[in-house]
Amino acid sequence: MRKDIVKKAFVKSVPVMAGYLVLGFGFGVLLQNAGYGVLWALVMSLVIYAGTMQYVCVELLSGGASLLTTIITTIMVNARHLLQHSHDPALQKRRAV
Numbered sequence: 001m002r003k004d005i006v007k008k009a010f011v012k013s014v015p016v017m018a019g020y021l022v023l024g025f026g027f028g029v030l031l032q033n034a035g036y037g038v039l040w041a042l043v044m045s046l047v048i049y050a051g052t053m054q055y056v057c058v059e060l061l062s063g064g065a066s067l068l069t070t071i072i073t074t075i076m077v078n079a080r081h082l083l084q085h086s087h088d089p090a091l092q093k094r095r096a097v
Contacts, residue, residue: 027054034062049078 024045031041036058048054053074060070 023051027058030055030058034058036061048074049081050074053077 028041031044044054044057048057056077057070057074060073061067065073
């Protein structure tokens with residue numbers, strides 16, 4: 001029974017996985033063309049919440065922006081996610097309890 005559930009879940013997740021693979025491959029090519037290695041890709045993938053910000057970071061760093069400027073920009077872009085979640089009605093109900 002459990003294998004059947006896992007198989008169904010995997011089949012349903014394939015379209016999303018395909019999208020992530022394409023975007024991840026594109027990010028890797030862009031990062032490598034900018035002169036950065038696999039370690040940068042791993043760190044950026046673990047640290048940056050907004051996937052589009054990974055692409056922006058590559059452009060900022062390869063365009064001459066300092067690491068500090070890139071980090072501050074990333075925090076500002078990612079802050080929209082925190083603000084969005086802080087106004088989520090479901091979270092407001094949990095906090096009231």
